[in-house]
Amino acid sequence: MNKFGILLFSLAAVSCMGQKEYTSPAGYDLSRPETFKMPVILDEISGITFTNSDTLYAVQDEKGTVFHFQPGSEALAATKFGRKGDYEDLSVSNGNIVVLRSDGSLYAFPLNETAQPEAASVKEWKKAVPAGEYEALYADPQNNEVYVLCKQCEADKKTSQVTGYILQWTGGELVTKTTFTLDAATLQNGKSKKAALKPSALARNPKTGEWYILSSVNKLLLVADREWHVKETHTLKPSLFPQPEGIAFDKAGNLWISNEKDQAAYGTVLKFALKQ
Template identity: 30%
Template sequence: MSVKTIKYIVIIICSLVTLGAILAFSIEHTFTPSDKKDKKYDCEITQKWRLPKILGEVSGIAWLSENEIACVQDEDGIIFIYHLKADKIIEQIPFAGSGDYEGIAIYNNDAYVMRSDGVIYEILRFRESDKKISKLQTPFSAKNNMETLVLDAKNQHLITAPKDRDLEDDSFKGLYHIPLDTKKMNRQPTIRINMNDVAFKSYLKKKVYRTFSPSDVAIHPKTGQYYVLEGINPKLVILDKNGTILKVYELDKKSFAQPEGITFSPDGTLYISTEGKGGDAAIFKVVLDK
């Protein structure tokens, strides 16, 4: 074999190796909805935003306005405004010192942040220089491990639920309403999520209150249904307006390592955030199979 022939063969091999590498890179980095869909989990991730390190423990999210989502994380008393289109934090709003902040709700120009011991921070005019900050004490304490907070805009109530034990009974997790006018929570829940419901049959634990551990809740803007998230064993439970469980979606741990935030845009688009447990913290746009 001549030297010229050998050189020609080497060139062909190098070209094929290069082409293979380009194709592999392209396949790995190309995003299509079908890449992110697993029929086992009945949900599809249609878009993902990797969050910066400072939001590595993002614990609650709330829709703010077009392309803006308000976030809190469980270490610092700061509201972070994340811009989806710009793909970055555009504003940081301090409201308190260090603490375990878990849920956030927005009502007009005011923000409400849940601390895990049941204290709610009310930050009036939270994006203005003259904001006013006060604390609301609910009947809950650290033993209840509070992580959820959402605004019921129709009734002008905040809604929360315990992650661990309920106030008096381990057999259910209640959704409790806090009217924005009185700020006084009724100790009787508006809705009870029964831990012994047939929908939880495969998840039932010996300590029954651990069967389902809410990490956040959202209300669908069009149907009024409750979407209750769990981060420990990632799942999403959908309840109708009366509290009947309609469906339980299991979430893939590979994508949703520790989902602790959920919110809707006004048109009903669903967003779920997950902490960076073993990877990047992220916000996902999600479509559920019905």
């Protein structure tokens, strides 16, 4: 091989070494989404969820409003439930839409009131969990438990753990049932590192029961087992996930991730079809 050929080979090798490897959880291909562009009102889309229908429910982090629509349709309905605030996630539990504010406050109103422009029966639990910053919420439809995961809490400072809280519906009220911890010491592909994980969304895979934890700050998707032991970490490609803030599964097991606008021209919702 001549000097020119050696140079080309060396440059190619360096280029390959510099490329990050982007992996995907079993059943999905995170490099091949179906992309849905969001209207301007959802530039700051921060949380998404499904019911048993194909309707996607969403909040954005500036308005106390729940939006719902069929992905791909231009029709968008909105239901106001509260004042302006930093609303981060939502889920459906016990026949209610439950919304999480970043300070740990929770709001709930009957799902059927999303047919109205303003909810009439809103309940509020101010700072339902200890002081901290929160963005991740999931409601289990089977046992009416509501899971809230810390983004930044005093209990987790200088540790690799993330604290979570489980609340239970009791007599129409949400009451703290117990706590749990997720050990995020293995953030960097199995290398022990006390890098703070800052979850931005939480969902449960209906097919496997595994927890999917999304982090916009860390550009990561973590997969944990039912007992919150991290099994996999997947680095997210910034060009596809500029600011991933919401995650959900639909009834067919397809994975959905939403992105705030960030530096992009618009917010997006990405669908990753379950491989058959």
